[in-house]
Amino acid sequence: MDTDWARKELAHFLELTALYRPEDAPGVVDFSPRLSNRGASDDIVASAQVVEQILDRALPRWRTEVPDDRNKRVNRWFQHREAAQRADVALRRAEEIRERLGDNAPLVSAAMMHPWVWEGARALWQSGHYREAVTAAARKVNAEAQNKLARRDLSETKLFQSAFSQNPAKPGEPRLRLGQDDGGDTFRSINRGAMAFAEGCFAGIRNPNSHEDGLAELAENEALEQLAAFSVLARWVDSATVETA
Structure with missing residues:
Protein backbone atom coordinates (compact mmCIF):
# COMPACT_ATOMS: atom_id res chain seq x y z
CA MET A 1 0.00 0.00 0.00
CA LEU A 101 6.52 -4.64 20.87
CA GLY A 102 9.44 -6.75 19.76
CA ASP A 103 7.80 -8.33 16.73
CA ASN A 104 8.92 -6.81 13.47
CA ALA A 105 7.94 -9.86 11.43
CA PRO A 106 6.37 -9.40 7.97
CA LEU A 107 2.62 -8.86 7.96
CA VAL A 108 0.20 -10.94 5.89
CA SER A 109 -2.98 -9.30 4.66
CA ALA A 110 -5.90 -11.24 3.23
CA ALA A 111 -6.48 -8.36 0.83
CA MET A 112 -3.03 -8.93 -0.68
CA MET A 113 -3.70 -12.56 -1.55
CA HIS A 114 -4.63 -13.75 -5.01
CA PRO A 115 -7.75 -11.89 -6.22
CA TRP A 116 -9.73 -15.11 -6.61
CA VAL A 117 -9.25 -15.89 -2.94
CA TRP A 118 -9.97 -12.43 -1.56
CA GLU A 119 -12.93 -11.86 -3.90
CA GLY A 120 -14.45 -15.11 -2.70
CA ALA A 121 -13.78 -14.51 0.99
CA ARG A 122 -14.11 -10.76 1.37
CA ALA A 123 -17.73 -10.23 2.41
CA LEU A 124 -17.77 -13.09 4.91
CA TRP A 125 -14.31 -12.23 6.23
CA GLN A 126 -15.26 -8.64 6.99
CA SER A 127 -18.26 -9.80 9.00
CA GLY A 128 -16.11 -12.17 11.07
CA HIS A 129 -17.33 -15.42 9.47
CA TYR A 130 -13.83 -16.78 8.93
CA ARG A 131 -14.63 -20.46 8.39
CA GLU A 132 -17.28 -19.65 5.81
CA ALA A 133 -14.91 -17.15 4.18
CA VAL A 134 -12.30 -19.86 3.65
CA THR A 135 -14.96 -22.15 2.18
CA ALA A 136 -16.11 -19.41 -0.19
CA ALA A 137 -12.51 -18.82 -1.30
CA ALA A 138 -12.10 -22.55 -1.98
CA ARG A 139 -15.25 -22.54 -4.12
CA LYS A 140 -13.95 -19.55 -6.08
CA VAL A 141 -10.60 -21.24 -6.80
CA ASN A 142 -12.41 -24.39 -7.88
CA ALA A 143 -14.72 -22.43 -10.18
CA GLU A 144 -11.83 -20.53 -11.79
CA ALA A 145 -9.96 -23.80 -12.40
CA GLN A 146 -13.09 -25.23 -14.03
CA ASN A 147 -13.34 -22.13 -16.21
CA LYS A 148 -9.71 -22.35 -17.26
CA LEU A 149 -10.01 -26.01 -18.18
CA ALA A 150 -13.55 -25.66 -19.60
CA ARG A 151 -14.68 -28.55 -17.42
CA ARG A 152 -17.87 -28.90 -15.40
CA ASP A 153 -17.85 -32.67 -15.02
CA LEU A 154 -15.27 -32.65 -12.22
CA SER A 155 -14.71 -30.44 -9.20
CA GLU A 156 -12.35 -29.96 -6.29
CA THR A 157 -10.05 -32.95 -5.54
CA LYS A 158 -10.92 -34.92 -8.66
CA LEU A 159 -10.64 -31.83 -10.83
CA PHE A 160 -7.11 -31.07 -9.65
CA GLN A 161 -6.05 -34.71 -9.80
CA SER A 162 -6.98 -34.66 -13.46
CA ALA A 163 -5.61 -31.17 -14.08
CA PHE A 164 -2.11 -31.92 -12.73
CA SER A 165 -1.99 -35.56 -13.84
CA GLN A 166 1.36 -36.66 -15.24
CA ASN A 167 -0.49 -38.38 -18.09
CA PRO A 168 -0.69 -36.57 -21.45
CA ALA A 169 -3.82 -34.59 -22.17
CA LYS A 170 -6.71 -36.42 -23.77
CA PRO A 171 -9.78 -35.19 -25.64
CA GLY A 172 -12.00 -33.67 -22.98
CA GLU A 173 -9.21 -33.96 -20.37
CA PRO A 174 -6.89 -30.95 -20.63
CA ARG A 175 -4.01 -30.58 -18.16
CA LEU A 176 -2.50 -27.68 -16.25
CA ARG A 177 1.27 -27.44 -16.60
CA LEU A 178 3.56 -25.40 -14.36
CA GLY A 179 6.79 -24.52 -16.11
CA GLN A 180 8.26 -25.77 -19.36
CA ASP A 181 8.04 -29.50 -19.91
CA ASP A 182 11.65 -30.40 -20.60
CA GLY A 183 11.20 -34.00 -19.56
CA GLY A 184 13.23 -33.40 -16.42
CA ASP A 185 12.64 -34.35 -12.82
CA THR A 186 12.04 -30.75 -11.70
CA PHE A 187 9.07 -30.29 -14.03
CA ARG A 188 7.52 -33.57 -12.90
CA SER A 189 8.16 -32.77 -9.25
CA ILE A 190 6.55 -29.33 -9.43
CA ASN A 191 3.39 -30.60 -11.07
CA ARG A 192 3.18 -33.67 -8.85
CA GLY A 193 3.54 -31.36 -5.85
CA ALA A 194 0.79 -29.08 -7.15
CA MET A 195 -1.57 -32.05 -7.37
CA ALA A 196 -0.74 -33.17 -3.83
CA PHE A 197 -1.05 -29.63 -2.50
CA ALA A 198 -4.47 -29.18 -4.11
CA GLU A 199 -5.63 -32.50 -2.66
CA GLY A 200 -4.52 -31.33 0.77
CA CYS A 201 -6.29 -27.99 0.45
CA PHE A 202 -9.63 -29.54 -0.40
CA ALA A 203 -9.41 -32.69 1.72
CA GLY A 204 -7.82 -31.09 4.76
CA ILE A 205 -9.32 -27.58 4.74
CA ARG A 206 -12.33 -27.15 2.47
CA ASN A 207 -14.13 -30.43 3.28
CA PRO A 208 -13.97 -30.21 7.09
CA ASN A 209 -14.99 -26.55 7.01
CA SER A 210 -18.03 -27.36 4.86
CA HIS A 211 -19.22 -30.72 6.11
CA GLU A 212 -18.65 -30.77 9.86
CA ASP A 213 -21.58 -29.45 11.87
CA GLY A 214 -21.00 -27.65 15.12
CA LEU A 215 -17.42 -26.61 14.45
CA ALA A 216 -16.29 -23.59 16.43
CA GLU A 217 -15.45 -20.45 14.50
CA LEU A 218 -11.88 -20.36 13.27
CA ALA A 219 -9.46 -17.98 14.92
CA GLU A 220 -8.58 -15.19 12.53
CA ASN A 221 -4.90 -16.16 12.31
CA GLU A 222 -5.76 -19.79 11.54
CA ALA A 223 -8.27 -18.73 8.89
CA LEU A 224 -5.63 -16.44 7.39
CA GLU A 225 -3.22 -19.37 7.11
CA GLN A 226 -5.90 -21.39 5.33
CA LEU A 227 -6.65 -18.54 2.95
CA ALA A 228 -2.94 -18.31 2.20
CA ALA A 229 -2.90 -21.99 1.22
CA PHE A 230 -5.66 -21.41 -1.32
CA SER A 231 -3.91 -18.27 -2.52
CA VAL A 232 -0.83 -20.34 -3.40
CA LEU A 233 -3.02 -22.80 -5.29
CA ALA A 234 -4.84 -19.98 -7.07
CA ARG A 235 -1.57 -18.44 -8.29
CA TRP A 236 -0.42 -21.79 -9.62
CA VAL A 237 -3.67 -22.35 -11.49
CA ASP A 238 -3.68 -18.78 -12.81
CA SER A 239 -0.09 -19.00 -14.09
CA ALA A 240 -0.26 -22.54 -15.48
CA THR A 241 -0.55 -23.23 -19.18
CA VAL A 242 -3.32 -25.46 -20.49
CA GLU A 243 -2.23 -28.56 -22.39
CA THR A 244 -4.82 -30.02 -24.76
CA ALA A 245 -4.86 -33.16 -26.88
Whole structure:
Protein backbone atom coordinates (compact mmCIF):
# COMPACT_ATOMS: atom_id res chain seq x y z
CA MET A 1 0.00 0.00 0.00
CA ASP A 2 1.15 3.55 -0.76
CA THR A 3 0.99 4.80 2.84
CA ASP A 4 1.44 8.50 2.05
CA TRP A 5 -1.36 8.44 -0.53
CA ALA A 6 -3.65 6.48 1.78
CA ARG A 7 -3.11 8.91 4.65
CA LYS A 8 -3.86 11.88 2.38
CA GLU A 9 -7.12 10.26 1.30
CA LEU A 10 -8.06 9.60 4.93
CA ALA A 11 -7.21 13.19 5.88
CA HIS A 12 -9.33 14.55 3.01
CA PHE A 13 -12.27 12.40 4.11
CA LEU A 14 -11.93 13.59 7.70
CA GLU A 15 -11.95 17.20 6.50
CA LEU A 16 -15.10 16.64 4.47
CA THR A 17 -16.87 14.88 7.33
CA ALA A 18 -15.80 17.30 10.08
CA LEU A 19 -18.78 17.67 12.42
CA TYR A 20 -20.56 20.78 13.58
CA ARG A 21 -23.95 21.70 14.97
CA PRO A 22 -25.93 24.04 12.69
CA GLU A 23 -27.47 27.10 14.25
CA ASP A 24 -31.12 26.75 15.14
CA ALA A 25 -33.63 28.49 12.93
CA PRO A 26 -35.11 31.67 14.46
CA GLY A 27 -37.67 30.76 17.06
CA VAL A 28 -36.78 27.05 16.96
CA VAL A 29 -34.79 25.09 19.54
CA ASP A 30 -33.51 21.77 18.18
CA PHE A 31 -32.72 19.20 20.86
CA SER A 32 -31.74 16.55 18.29
CA PRO A 33 -28.26 15.03 18.80
CA ARG A 34 -27.62 15.05 15.05
CA LEU A 35 -24.54 16.82 13.72
CA SER A 36 -23.84 18.02 10.18
CA ASN A 37 -20.74 17.56 8.02
CA ARG A 38 -18.68 20.41 6.60
CA GLY A 39 -18.37 18.93 3.12
CA ALA A 40 -20.97 18.48 0.41
CA SER A 41 -22.80 15.15 0.43
CA ASP A 42 -21.67 14.21 -3.10
CA ASP A 43 -18.03 14.91 -2.23
CA ILE A 44 -18.25 12.80 0.92
CA VAL A 45 -19.80 9.85 -0.92
CA ALA A 46 -17.10 10.01 -3.60
CA SER A 47 -14.35 10.13 -0.98
CA ALA A 48 -15.94 7.29 1.01
CA GLN A 49 -15.75 5.03 -2.04
CA VAL A 50 -11.94 5.22 -1.87
CA VAL A 51 -11.63 5.39 1.90
CA GLU A 52 -13.63 2.21 2.45
CA GLN A 53 -11.11 0.30 0.33
CA ILE A 54 -8.24 1.77 2.35
CA LEU A 55 -9.99 0.79 5.57
CA ASP A 56 -10.49 -2.74 4.27
CA ARG A 57 -6.71 -3.01 3.91
CA ALA A 58 -5.62 -1.16 7.04
CA LEU A 59 -8.40 -2.32 9.40
CA PRO A 60 -10.07 -5.39 7.85
CA ARG A 61 -12.59 -5.71 10.73
CA TRP A 62 -13.55 -2.05 10.95
CA ARG A 63 -17.19 -2.67 10.06
CA THR A 64 -17.70 -4.91 13.09
CA GLU A 65 -15.18 -3.49 15.58
CA VAL A 66 -15.79 0.24 15.23
CA PRO A 67 -19.04 1.33 16.97
CA ASP A 68 -21.87 2.02 14.55
CA ASP A 69 -25.49 1.57 15.60
CA ARG A 70 -25.38 3.83 18.63
CA ASN A 71 -23.93 6.67 16.55
CA LYS A 72 -26.17 6.55 13.48
CA ARG A 73 -28.56 9.04 15.04
CA VAL A 74 -25.66 11.46 15.54
CA ASN A 75 -24.23 11.37 12.02
CA ARG A 76 -24.27 8.97 9.08
CA TRP A 77 -20.46 9.04 8.76
CA PHE A 78 -19.58 8.66 12.43
CA GLN A 79 -18.34 5.07 12.07
CA HIS A 80 -16.34 5.92 8.97
CA ARG A 81 -14.73 8.88 10.76
CA GLU A 82 -13.59 6.85 13.75
CA ALA A 83 -12.35 4.06 11.48
CA ALA A 84 -10.43 6.59 9.37
CA GLN A 85 -8.83 8.06 12.48
CA ARG A 86 -7.79 4.61 13.68
CA ALA A 87 -6.50 3.63 10.26
CA ASP A 88 -4.41 6.78 10.01
CA VAL A 89 -2.71 5.96 13.31
CA ALA A 90 -2.24 2.34 12.27
CA LEU A 91 -0.58 3.37 9.00
CA ARG A 92 1.54 6.09 10.58
CA ARG A 93 2.81 4.06 13.51
CA ALA A 94 2.73 0.47 12.22
CA GLU A 95 6.49 0.06 11.98
CA GLU A 96 7.08 1.74 15.33
CA ILE A 97 4.55 -0.50 17.07
CA ARG A 98 6.05 -3.66 15.63
CA GLU A 99 9.53 -2.59 16.71
CA ARG A 100 8.49 -1.47 20.20
CA LEU A 101 6.52 -4.64 20.87
CA GLY A 102 9.44 -6.75 19.76
CA ASP A 103 7.80 -8.33 16.73
CA ASN A 104 8.92 -6.81 13.47
CA ALA A 105 7.94 -9.86 11.43
CA PRO A 106 6.37 -9.40 7.97
CA LEU A 107 2.62 -8.86 7.96
CA VAL A 108 0.20 -10.94 5.89
CA SER A 109 -2.98 -9.30 4.66
CA ALA A 110 -5.90 -11.24 3.23
CA ALA A 111 -6.48 -8.36 0.83
CA MET A 112 -3.03 -8.93 -0.68
CA MET A 113 -3.70 -12.56 -1.55
CA HIS A 114 -4.63 -13.75 -5.01
CA PRO A 115 -7.75 -11.89 -6.22
CA TRP A 116 -9.73 -15.11 -6.61
CA VAL A 117 -9.25 -15.89 -2.94
CA TRP A 118 -9.97 -12.43 -1.56
CA GLU A 119 -12.93 -11.86 -3.90
CA GLY A 120 -14.45 -15.11 -2.70
CA ALA A 121 -13.78 -14.51 0.99
CA ARG A 122 -14.11 -10.76 1.37
CA ALA A 123 -17.73 -10.23 2.41
CA LEU A 124 -17.77 -13.09 4.91
CA TRP A 125 -14.31 -12.23 6.23
CA GLN A 126 -15.26 -8.64 6.99
CA SER A 127 -18.26 -9.80 9.00
CA GLY A 128 -16.11 -12.17 11.07
CA HIS A 129 -17.33 -15.42 9.47
CA TYR A 130 -13.83 -16.78 8.93
CA ARG A 131 -14.63 -20.46 8.39
CA GLU A 132 -17.28 -19.65 5.81
CA ALA A 133 -14.91 -17.15 4.18
CA VAL A 134 -12.30 -19.86 3.65
CA THR A 135 -14.96 -22.15 2.18
CA ALA A 136 -16.11 -19.41 -0.19
CA ALA A 137 -12.51 -18.82 -1.30
CA ALA A 138 -12.10 -22.55 -1.98
CA ARG A 139 -15.25 -22.54 -4.12
CA LYS A 140 -13.95 -19.55 -6.08
CA VAL A 141 -10.60 -21.24 -6.80
CA ASN A 142 -12.41 -24.39 -7.88
CA ALA A 143 -14.72 -22.43 -10.18
CA GLU A 144 -11.83 -20.53 -11.79
CA ALA A 145 -9.96 -23.80 -12.40
CA GLN A 146 -13.09 -25.23 -14.03
CA ASN A 147 -13.34 -22.13 -16.21
CA LYS A 148 -9.71 -22.35 -17.26
CA LEU A 149 -10.01 -26.01 -18.18
CA ALA A 150 -13.55 -25.66 -19.60
CA ARG A 151 -14.68 -28.55 -17.42
CA ARG A 152 -17.87 -28.90 -15.40
CA ASP A 153 -17.85 -32.67 -15.02
CA LEU A 154 -15.27 -32.65 -12.22
CA SER A 155 -14.71 -30.44 -9.20
CA GLU A 156 -12.35 -29.96 -6.29
CA THR A 157 -10.05 -32.95 -5.54
CA LYS A 158 -10.92 -34.92 -8.66
CA LEU A 159 -10.64 -31.83 -10.83
CA PHE A 160 -7.11 -31.07 -9.65
CA GLN A 161 -6.05 -34.71 -9.80
CA SER A 162 -6.98 -34.66 -13.46
CA ALA A 163 -5.61 -31.17 -14.08
CA PHE A 164 -2.11 -31.92 -12.73
CA SER A 165 -1.99 -35.56 -13.84
CA GLN A 166 1.36 -36.66 -15.24
CA ASN A 167 -0.49 -38.38 -18.09
CA PRO A 168 -0.69 -36.57 -21.45
CA ALA A 169 -3.82 -34.59 -22.17
CA LYS A 170 -6.71 -36.42 -23.77
CA PRO A 171 -9.78 -35.19 -25.64
CA GLY A 172 -12.00 -33.67 -22.98
CA GLU A 173 -9.21 -33.96 -20.37
CA PRO A 174 -6.89 -30.95 -20.63
CA ARG A 175 -4.01 -30.58 -18.16
CA LEU A 176 -2.50 -27.68 -16.25
CA ARG A 177 1.27 -27.44 -16.60
CA LEU A 178 3.56 -25.40 -14.36
CA GLY A 179 6.79 -24.52 -16.11
CA GLN A 180 8.26 -25.77 -19.36
CA ASP A 181 8.04 -29.50 -19.91
CA ASP A 182 11.65 -30.40 -20.60
CA GLY A 183 11.20 -34.00 -19.56
CA GLY A 184 13.23 -33.40 -16.42
CA ASP A 185 12.64 -34.35 -12.82
CA THR A 186 12.04 -30.75 -11.70
CA PHE A 187 9.07 -30.29 -14.03
CA ARG A 188 7.52 -33.57 -12.90
CA SER A 189 8.16 -32.77 -9.25
CA ILE A 190 6.55 -29.33 -9.43
CA ASN A 191 3.39 -30.60 -11.07
CA ARG A 192 3.18 -33.67 -8.85
CA GLY A 193 3.54 -31.36 -5.85
CA ALA A 194 0.79 -29.08 -7.15
CA MET A 195 -1.57 -32.05 -7.37
CA ALA A 196 -0.74 -33.17 -3.83
CA PHE A 197 -1.05 -29.63 -2.50
CA ALA A 198 -4.47 -29.18 -4.11
CA GLU A 199 -5.63 -32.50 -2.66
CA GLY A 200 -4.52 -31.33 0.77
CA CYS A 201 -6.29 -27.99 0.45
CA PHE A 202 -9.63 -29.54 -0.40
CA ALA A 203 -9.41 -32.69 1.72
CA GLY A 204 -7.82 -31.09 4.76
CA ILE A 205 -9.32 -27.58 4.74
CA ARG A 206 -12.33 -27.15 2.47
CA ASN A 207 -14.13 -30.43 3.28
CA PRO A 208 -13.97 -30.21 7.09
CA ASN A 209 -14.99 -26.55 7.01
CA SER A 210 -18.03 -27.36 4.86
CA HIS A 211 -19.22 -30.72 6.11
CA GLU A 212 -18.65 -30.77 9.86
CA ASP A 213 -21.58 -29.45 11.87
CA GLY A 214 -21.00 -27.65 15.12
CA LEU A 215 -17.42 -26.61 14.45
CA ALA A 216 -16.29 -23.59 16.43
CA GLU A 217 -15.45 -20.45 14.50
CA LEU A 218 -11.88 -20.36 13.27
CA ALA A 219 -9.46 -17.98 14.92
CA GLU A 220 -8.58 -15.19 12.53
CA ASN A 221 -4.90 -16.16 12.31
CA GLU A 222 -5.76 -19.79 11.54
CA ALA A 223 -8.27 -18.73 8.89
CA LEU A 224 -5.63 -16.44 7.39
CA GLU A 225 -3.22 -19.37 7.11
CA GLN A 226 -5.90 -21.39 5.33
CA LEU A 227 -6.65 -18.54 2.95
CA ALA A 228 -2.94 -18.31 2.20
CA ALA A 229 -2.90 -21.99 1.22
CA PHE A 230 -5.66 -21.41 -1.32
CA SER A 231 -3.91 -18.27 -2.52
CA VAL A 232 -0.83 -20.34 -3.40
CA LEU A 233 -3.02 -22.80 -5.29
CA ALA A 234 -4.84 -19.98 -7.07
CA ARG A 235 -1.57 -18.44 -8.29
CA TRP A 236 -0.42 -21.79 -9.62
CA VAL A 237 -3.67 -22.35 -11.49
CA ASP A 238 -3.68 -18.78 -12.81
CA SER A 239 -0.09 -19.00 -14.09
CA ALA A 240 -0.26 -22.54 -15.48
CA THR A 241 -0.55 -23.23 -19.18
CA VAL A 242 -3.32 -25.46 -20.49
CA GLU A 243 -2.23 -28.56 -22.39
CA THR A 244 -4.82 -30.02 -24.76
CA ALA A 245 -4.86 -33.16 -26.88
